[in-house]
Amino acid sequence: MTAEAPDDTRTRILRAALDLFAEHGYQRTPLRQIAERLRLTKAAILYHFPTKEHLLTALIEPMVADFEALLDAAEQGPAERARWTVLEGWVDIILGHRRPLGMLFHDIALVGRGDTYHRLIRIAMRANDLIAGPDAGRRERVRAVQAVAACSDPVVFFVDVPDAVLRADMLDGVRRLLGDPVEPGPADGTDTPGDMGTPGDMGTPAGTSTPAAGVGTDTRAAGGGVGTAAAGVGRDTRAAGGGAGAPTSGGGAAKGRRRPGRPRAMSPEQVEAARRMHAGGDHSADEIAAALGVSRATVYRHLDPAAAK
Secondary structure, X not given: OOOOOOOOHHHHHHHHHHHHHHHHOOOOOOHXXXXXXXXXXHHHHHHHOOOHHHHHXXXXXXXXHHHHHHHHHHHHOOHHHHHHHHHHHHHHHHHHOHHHHHHHOOOHHHOOOOHHHHHHHHHHHHHHHHHHOOOOOHHHHHHHHHXXXXXXXXXXXXXXXXXXXXHHHHHHHHHHHHOOOOOOOOOOOXXXXXXXXXXXXXXXXXXXXXXXXXXOOOOOOOOOOOOOOOOOOOOOHHHHOOOOOOOOOOOOOOOOOOOOOOOOOOOHHHHHHHHHHHHHOOOOHHHHHHHHOOOHHHHXXXXXXXXHO
C-alpha cells in the first residue's frame, strides 16, 4: 500500500485551518473561509472533516498521542524514575506542540465528550498518579496536579521566550514545587534565580483557571487534572528576555522581587539551557546571560572554557 503524500488534501486543510485560527480565532473562522484559502469547495472540507470540531480534534491528536506514548513509557520504566520521566517528557511534548497550543488553548474544551475527551481525562489521571507516586496522600496528589500545570501553562503565556530557556525555567519551578534538590545558592546570601521571580515563590491568584497543556478538561471531571495554573509558575517575562509582554500576577510578587545585581549561581536546568543555546551558535554569551538573568561571567563559568572563547 502506498503511503499518503505528506502534502495531501487533508494535511493542507489542517495547515490552513491552523493558520486561519491563529489569525481570526477558532470561533470566527468558518469552514467556507478555509475552503477559499485552499481553492476548494466547502463540500471538499466536509468530506475530510464533517464538522469544524473534527478539525480541532485532528489538530490536537498528535499531541494527545505523544502524551499517551510518554505515559506508557513511564509506566514500563523504573518506578523511581517515573515522576521525572513524565515531567521532563511532558515539557518536551508541550514545547514540541507549542504553536497549535498557542493558537487553540482557548478552544480545546470544545472537543466533544467523545473518544478524545475521555483520552484527555485518562491522560490527566495517569500523569497525576505517576507524579504523585505510590501511596500518595492528598497533599502529594495536589502537588502532582500543580506540577503538571507548572510544566504546561507557561508555554501559553510566555510565547516569546526561547524553548531552551522556558524548558529550564519550567523544570526549575517544578523541582522547587515538589521539593526535589536544586543547586544551592551562594553562601553570601546573593539571590539565586529561584529567588527573583523564577518559578518557585510566585503564585497565580487562587481560583485562576487556564487551560493547561492544551488539555483543557474540566478539572472536576479530571479529578483535579491539568486545567489550572499552578502556584509557582509566575515569572516576570522581562527576566527571560521579553516574554509575553507583562509579568504574571502572583500573591508572592513582593517576595519574588529582585534585589539589585545579578545572581552568581545558575540552576542545573539553566546551565543546560545555556549550553544548548551556545552550542546552537545562534546566541552570544551576552544574549544567553540576558535571557537567563545572570552575568556574562556566570555564563562563561558554566560553558566549556575552550568553547566559550
